[in-house]
Amino acid sequence: GVDPAVLKYLEDGFKKLQSSSTCKSKLKKFLTKEVFDNLKNLKTKTFGSTLKDVIQSGIENLDSGVGVYAPDAEAYTVFADLFDPIIQDYHGGFKKTDKHPKCTMGDPNKFGDVDPQGKYVVSTRIRCGRSVQQFPFNPNMTQEHYKQLEDLVSSTLKGLSGELKGTYYPLTGMTKDVQQKLIDDHFLFKEGDRFLQAANACRYWPTGRGIFHNDNKTFLVWIGEEDHMRIISMQKGGNIKEVYARLVKGVEEIAKRMKFSHDDRLGFLTFCPTNLGTTIRASVHIKLPLLAKGGHDALQKVADKFQLQVRGSAGEHSEAVGGMYDISNRERMGLTEFDAVSKMFKGITELIRMEQELE
Ligand code: CIR
Structure with missing residues (x-):
């Protein structure tokens, strides 16, 4: 399971985001109570990264535009409930069912x-x-x-x-x-x-x-x-x-x-x-x-x-x-x-x- 100190950080961080009147980050927008509860106990297999590793930049910096990073490649899948809507919002509607085209540099x-x-x-x-x-x-x-x-x-x-x-x-x-x-x-x-x-x-x-x-x-x-x-x-x-x-x-x-x-x-x-x-x-x-x-x-x-x-x-x-x-x-x-x-x-x-x- 997730360390109690990490859970405490997450609960406090969630409250901090919710109660901020100035924060306009995508993290705040898409980390709903439901998403938060679904993700707060998860860890990636390879490195044991938690939701804290994903959101701490946006918690510490309420002026973030986005506020999340992927601590490891697997985080994009494990924490998809948060990443997917952020990605969709940022990249002009790229949906969780969409596939990025193959690399095409063109002429x-x-x-x-x-x-x-x-x-x-x-x-x-x-x-x-x-x-x-x-x-x-x-x-x-x-x-x-x-x-x-x-x-x-x-x-x-x-x-x-x-x-x-x-x-x-x-x-x-x-x-x-x-x-x-x-x-x-x-x-x-x-x-x-x-x-x-x-x-x-x-x-x-x-x-x-x-x-x-x-x-x-x-x-x-x-x-x-x-x-x-x-x-x-x-x-x-x-x-x-x-x-x-x-x-x-x-x-x-x-x-x-x-x-x-x-x-x-x-x-x-x-x-x-x-x-x-x-x-x-x-x-x-x-x-x-x-x-x-x-x-x-x-x-x-x-x-x-x-x-x-x-x-x-x-x-x-x-x-x-x-x-x-x-x-x-x-x-x-x-x-x-x-x-x-x-x-x-x-x-x-x-x-x-x-x-x-x-x-
Ligand atoms: C932020 O959320 O403001 C920083 N973590 C940087 C995000 C990427 N930059 C951007 O879209 N301007």
């Missing part, structure tokens, strides 16, 4: 430059997440796992050539100056994310964490952050074709050299349910001063029409500095990789057209 040449005048889009970034088959998710990784993951991925990346050729920079031993410069330039993940910390995803930090990048800093791989791997392609301007083509090439090269965790129904498996399926997040840093006149919420209202998500320019849970926003596709499941990027391409094209109408 990057179908895209072009979303802002040929170079007036609105400052930079474009497309990333995907990958878990390596032989390792568990963060909350169940040992310090040794982190070292092995880092060794495996960094040595694999050493084999890349041409435009993808680069260097691995471990976080261990990196000076604070170098680290901060990489974060400010949007190349490196930030440290001390409280949502991840509360989910037990930052243990043994900085062991096994680091960043690989090519010389131009247009192809990057994060190791050991939220997911085992984040594979990233980015450059200045709005040339989605070039950015996506580089990502596709990089992912294909890495896939030749290792096995990713994949589920028949959920697609590629990630730590956060918002990243399942394609795991694709295609984003631009963009200035739309007229559409954004009323601030973040006003811009999000317009972006909702195209299923786009608006974030501040320094990433998730950040403010918009200098009127610059980070806008990306929101759904990653129930559509192909190509369609996920298309949604961003079409949505941004429309937003720019709307901004121009106001000029």
Whole structure:
């Protein structure tokens, strides 16, 4: 059975969620009394993960948008009564009976430059997440796992050539100056994310964490952050074709050299349910001063029409500095990789057209 201290945490946490007047998370919305009672005594077989491991980030951080993580791959099945409605709500109606399509990157040449005048889009970034088959998710990784993951991925990346050729920079031993410069330039993940910390995803930090990048800093791989791997392609301007083509090439090269965790129904498996399926997040840093006149919420209202998500320019849970926003596709499941990027391409094209109408 589940430890009494864990049950106590869960009962208190459930009350905390219910009594909060400010919490708008999907956890609060979908953890009904019925679902809570069905799940509170369950554990995953492989790692013994409980409902606490799933929801503690959302309990500790009432300002979460979502509030749950999967402590292990099996959690998506054992705690399906909670994950399924959250997934359906987040990923544009992906139902528990739906199956994610098989990986389809498509032809990057179908895209072009979303802002040929170079007036609105400052930079474009497309990333995907990958878990390596032989390792568990963060909350169940040992310090040794982190070292092995880092060794495996960094040595694999050493084999890349041409435009993808680069260097691995471990976080261990990196000076604070170098680290901060990489974060400010949007190349490196930030440290001390409280949502991840509360989910037990930052243990043994900085062991096994680091960043690989090519010389131009247009192809990057994060190791050991939220997911085992984040594979990233980015450059200045709005040339989605070039950015996506580089990502596709990089992912294909890495896939030749290792096995990713994949589920028949959920697609590629990630730590956060918002990243399942394609795991694709295609984003631009963009200035739309007229559409954004009323601030973040006003811009999000317009972006909702195209299923786009608006974030501040320094990433998730950040403010918009200098009127610059980070806008990306929101759904990653129930559509192909190509369609996920298309949604961003079409949505941004429309937003720019709307901004121009106001000029
Ligand atoms: C949250 O719930 O706000 C964090 N756990 C991050 C969730 C994923 N991010 C997002 O959809 N913006």
